[in-house]
Amino acid sequence: MPQSWSDKRERQYEHIKDGAKKRGTGDKRAKEIAARTVNKNRAQSGESRTKSRSSTNDMSPQKRGGQRSHKGPGGPTKEQLYNEAKKKNIRGRSSMSKQELQKALGR
Structure with missing residues (x-):
């Protein structure tokens, strides 16, 4: 556990x-899941200095409650695909569907 975490975040991590x-x-894997969850919560509440846009714009891990888990080959979200397409400078990405983004990225 990083020292920058508050007592509340340390309890949350352990839980x-x-x-x-x-x-x-x-x-x-349990430690990784806990650390990622706590760090995402810290980013959403403004406790961390650095944060990704997907961490702050996405719903909290507690609210999501495993919505993306156990759904088979669902893969990354549309936002994640869009961000990857943006990095690769794929034209027309803003009007593409999730399937079109996957095809453009070669998935």
């Missing part, structure tokens, strides 16, 4: 990590 372990997740 999420313990919950993931109870569900059968390995120790290393």
